[in-house]
Amino acid sequence: MTTETRVLxxxxxxxxxxxxxxxxxxxxxxxxxxxxxxxxxxxAVPFFLSGLTKWESFLTLSxxxxxxxxxxxxxxxxxxxxxxxFPTLMAAAAGTGEIVLPLLLLLGLGTRFAALGLLVMxxxxxxxxxxxWANFHLPWAAMAFALVVFGGGPLGxxxxxxxxxxxxx
Numbered sequence: 001m002t003t004e005t006r007v008l009x010x011x012x013x014x015x016x017x018x019x020x021x022x023x024x025x026x027x028x029x030x031x032x033x034x035x036x037x038x039x040x041x042x043x044a045v046p047f048f049l050s051g052l053t054k055w056e057s058f059l060t061l062s063x064x065x066x067x068x069x070x071x072x073x074x075x076x077x078x079x080x081x082x083x084x085x086f087p088t089l090m091a092a093a094a095g096t097g098e099i100v101l102p103l104l105l106l107l108g109l110g111t112r113f114a115a116l117g118l119l120v121m122x123x124x125x126x127x128x129x130x131x132x133w134a135n136f137h138l139p140w141a142a143m144a145f146a147l148v149v150f151g152g153g154p155l156g157x158x159x160x161x162x163x164x165x166x167x168x169x
Contacts, residue, residue: 033159034155036150036155037155039146040111041105042143043115043118044101044102044105045102046136047097047140048098048102048103050098051096051097051098051102054094061088061092065091065094065095066087066088069090070087073087075128076127105152107156108153108156108158110158111152111158112147112148115144115147116144118144119145
């Protein structure tokens with residue numbers, strides 16, 4: 001009896017472009033629901049935390065919110081700075097929006113509209129604090145705009161509702 005040694009062909013390493021294509025395919029296989037959920041959470045957190053600082057108790061604005069909107073915050077428009085009109089009303093509107101809209105985002109309920117509301121708030125914040133555009137306002141606007149366009153995805157109340165309701169043809 002003779003023993004044969006079998007020589008296996010050597011594996012050639014994949015070319016760099018093929019490796020990149022495989023990596024891209026792997027990344028593209030991530031379900032869209034995950035980054036949409038991430039965007040909802042990432043956008044909701046800073047607004048919600050800011051909203052908590054504006055309220056002393058239920059329907060009672062904090063002294064800090066009154067002070068900011070009456071004394072500190074100014075709108076930067078057309079080369080000038082202007083006091084907020086109706087500062088108490090504006091503080092209450094901002095505080096309410098910063099609580100309600102992030103909660104809607106976290107629940108995945110009315111996501112497009114909640115994100116649109118936060119996009120509008122971001123524009124007003126930009127007019128109030130123009131130097132914050134690169135570190136805060138631009139990322140917030142990008143996240144909000146993506147959610148306005150793509151919605152909240154299937155991991156939320158809207159997604160559950162869509163999956164549970166019979167399709168309408």
